Amino acid sequence: MLKNIIRYPFNNLNSVRKLSALSQSQADHKGFVEITRDEALQHPDYFSVHNLFTVKDLFDARVHYGHKEGSLDERMLPYIYGSRLGHVVFDLDKTAEHLRQALNIAAHIAYRGGIILFFLRGSQNSHIVECTAKECNEYAHTRFWRGGIFTNSEKQFGAVTRLPDLCIFLNTLNNVLTQHTAIRDAAKMAIATIGIVDSNCNPNLITYPVPGNDDSPIAIEFYCKLFKNAIMRGKQKRLEHQ
Incomplete structure (x- = not known):
């Protein structure tokens, strides 16, 4: 306790x-x-997540790469720095601010013994996410998500089921056009969400949106490393105060 x-x-x-x-x-x-x-x-940075990365680290991990200008979602305009050669470029100062807020809440959820569920759609980076969740002793879902698992869990599982306290979406789209169904379900059930939102995504239903590249393996690996470190810091503090 x-x-x-x-x-x-x-x-x-x-x-x-x-x-x-x-x-x-x-x-x-x-x-x-x-x-x-x-x-x-409410402490500004109890777990020192501010020191986990720099803006240069974001640049080296290609977090600033967005999609082509024609696919830009207007709701992402506040996070955009500009464009180059027809591709959107993110403002990494804003990305760093939002990412630190997301890491901080992930560490606090872990500190209080919450359940954290990682999401990713796409086979290219699913192994990275699954390994990260396993190393954190948390959970991951990288395949098709059947609607109603959160909103109708008692009938889905045949028993009262504890839902996750935090969902981390390493990408927020099922495919090029549609948003991940679990984002809508989590919003309905008031489950906190962290989402990496690319330039063609809608950040509105996500509690802690993080603007950035959600496609490149180097970027996904970078995010996973940061969230793993933040979660493990929270769990370590929890053990220290038991």
Whole structure:
């Protein structure tokens, strides 16, 4: 059972003060401040996911590559830097900001013992995603998704079933035209979602959209590595506070 109290050293007080007005009486003689788990959730970067990558790492992993201009979804315009040779280019500063938010929530879900389910459609990168989920001791689904598994789970499985606390979509389309059915089902059931949204995708139903390339194996491998590190950091903290 997780403890309700987490201790922070005084050298982190500047970020802790942003959360709430902590009184001096909360500090003990060992040089620590105690905050509740709910306040820890609002901590700007308790698991230090900010240090997992740089914008150059995103560039090297080809995250900035989008699709052709003609396939651009207008809802992706806020995340676009421009175009080159007829192909859309993502603004990697915005991608980095959204990706860090997604990694942070993934680490918090893991810290609180939540179930995380990875999704990917397409055989080219499915092995990478399945291996990542296995290494994290979580779950993955990389094949056809039958609608109603979330929304009608009791009849689908013949029993009351615990649904995932977080779904991570490494791509959000079933094919070139249609969105992954699980995104709609997760939204109906109020399940938090993280999604890598390419320039031809709709980010609106995703809780934490991450604009970027969702096709290249090097990009998918890069995302998987980051989410694995974030989840493992959350689980490690959970063990430390048991």
